[in-house]
Amino acid sequence: MLLRERRWDRWSTFCLRFEHAARELAKDINAPRLATITVPRRSFDRWAKGECVPRPDTTLILERLFGVPSEDLFSPALETLHLQVPSHDRDGLSALLTITENWSTSRLFMPAGELPGSWEMVGRQALDGTASAVAFRPAIRSGSTAQIDVASTGSFDRFLRSARRGFLVGVDDRESTPQLFVIDAANARRARATSPGRSVIELPGAHVLDDLTYGLLWSLVQFDDGLLTDDSALAQERHALDTYLALPRSAPSHLAMPDLTTAGTQWLGSSFCARHIMRRLDGLTEPPVLGTREQTGEQAATWLWFQHKIEYLRALSSRYADSAASMSRAFCISESEVSRSDRYERILLLLAISLMELQGIRVDVLPDPEYSEMDxxxxxxxxxxxxxxxxxxxxxxxxxxxxxxxxxxxxYREAAGEAQAHSVMRGPDPQTRLRALAGYLEIDWTWLIGRCRELRECGTASIVRPRSRHLSVEALDEVFHFFGSFAPDR
Structure with a gap:
């Protein structure tokens, strides 16, 4: 558990930390032999699985590295930490272990006492990462709803009132694997205000924290915090875009706008590209053949959150609605890229592609890595x-x-032709094509249909709301309604 929490669960990363601690300890206690100890990969793997306890000299270095007695390091994490944590913090501990076990892009920090913790989410390649406040409360699931204890305390009231983004996580640990239910702190504040005097708030079961809801939170909070940071700068830079639109080609460097976050840079680039394309399609009566560079859920999540993205798709669909030819868009997503992505990222990718199918754009996904650098x-x-x-x-x-x-x-014509001829999305209708894509991305189709139906009923905003004016839940809610109309057995 400590390896995951510190992101040392790669042997190469761990060895650097271990050898540094060994040299420090050798110097402090005047024991040069300790500085020569290294960790074979097999030993690291066995320690991480709890299959063996290292020799005495090595345990000294591990105790120095982690600050935890060796007998605890090689004991079951949940049992050991439960003994060390006060009873009122057990919910947070269960949530910490569950989240860090399931999602490697999350870290939770739990301070002592009743102060809220911090939930850090980091990007994989295209996002900067950010942190939100988090509070844990007991929860009980009953049927299709979950009740979270929100009994008033001074620290909890301050957490709900804070201007900082926060999440309330309800923990139902009556089973061996805890169930977690998540809601934005602002929504929790609103729910408690509408039912004064009640010590619980009731959430739909759709709020359960799984790969679908985690993917939404993970992508949204990083975009949201980045765009809020850049709001003033983006407002100023947007006025300069008209100058670039008049040019036949342009490629401004990041160095021209060095203060922008990655989210702000992506928003600006995406917004400009949409305007550039629409402007140069003026007068075209037949739909173009489209190609796109997004290969991961982290990259494709912009289609789900950026308000200008859904407006761009609608404008394209409306412009060519009366055309006899259908519009198509090609992706290149290789098997190796799929294998490198966690399931929550692959779900984001599937949802983004389904948004295009919803707007009448047939999507072809080419698995050939030869086209991975396609424009x-x-x-x-x-x-x-x-x-x-x-x-x-x-x-x-x-x-x-x-x-x-x-x-x-x-x-470009060959790339589009290859995508159409060898697409993993085969079938006469969107449901058949998307189900084939779900199989390629290793996403359980029946489970996804059920979860989208649940989220269709409560809406994305019941869980989390964007704060930036450049983001919207509109596209996601349309996608959930779209998936909710599918039959899971087809």
Missing amino acids: GFALIPERRAVVANWTRTDGAIWAVDTVTQRPALRG
Whole structure:
């Protein structure tokens, strides 16, 4: 548990920490032999599984490294920590162990006493990470609802009133694996205010913390905090975009706007690319063939949260609604990229693609890694390709161009043709195609349909609300209604 909490669960990372602690201890107690001790990979794996206890010299270094007696280090974490933690903190401890066990991009910090803890979520490649306040309270699930104890205490009232983003987590630990229920602290404050005098708030069972709801929280809070940080800067920079729109090509460096967070940079690049494409499709009566660079849920989550993204999809669908030809969009998502992604990220990717299918855009997913560096493009066959990249742009906020050379046009046409011919999404209708994609992404289709139906009933905003004006739950709620209409057995 300590290895996961500190992100030392890779052998190479752990060895650096261990050897540093060994040198410090050797110097402090004048025992040079300790500085020569190293950790074989097999030993590390066996320690992490609790299969053996190391030799005395090694245990001295481990005690120095972790600050915990060796007999506790190699005892079951839950039993050991329960003995050390006051009874009123047991809910937080159960939640800490459950969250760090299931989601490696989370860390929880629990202070002593009644102060709220801190829930840190970190990005994998495309997000900066952030931290929110968190409070844990006992919960009891009964049927389709869960009741969380919100009896008033001074520290809990201050937690709910804080302007900082916070989450209230209800912990039902009556089973061997605790069930956690999550709600934004602002929503919890609102719920308690509407039922004065009650010591519990009642949540729909859809609020259970699993890969679906974790993925939503993980992506939203990082975008939200980044965009709030950049709000003033983005308002100023947006006025300069018109100048770039008049240019046939542009690729401004990150160094031109060094103060922007990753979330702010992504929003600015994505917003500009959408405007660049729509402007250069003016007068086109037949729908373009689209290609996109997003390969992970972390990258694709922008489609679910950025308000301009849903507006862009609707504008495309509306513009070509009367066309006899259908619009298509190609992704390249290799098997190796799927295997590197956790399930909550793959769920975000599936939801983003389903949003496009919902808007009438047929999606093709090509598993061939040869096309992994494919540009984002809108291809007007035999005429031009509007290139628009804002993710994986090698130091640029965006990189846009308008291409007319025949060899380049042939390359975009071949990429789209390969995606259509070898797509993992096969079938005559969105439900069949999305179910095939769920299989490729190793997501249980029946489970996902059931969870989307639950979230359709309560809505995303009942769990968490964006604070930035650039974000919205609108697209996600549409997706949940879309999935909720599917039959799980088809």
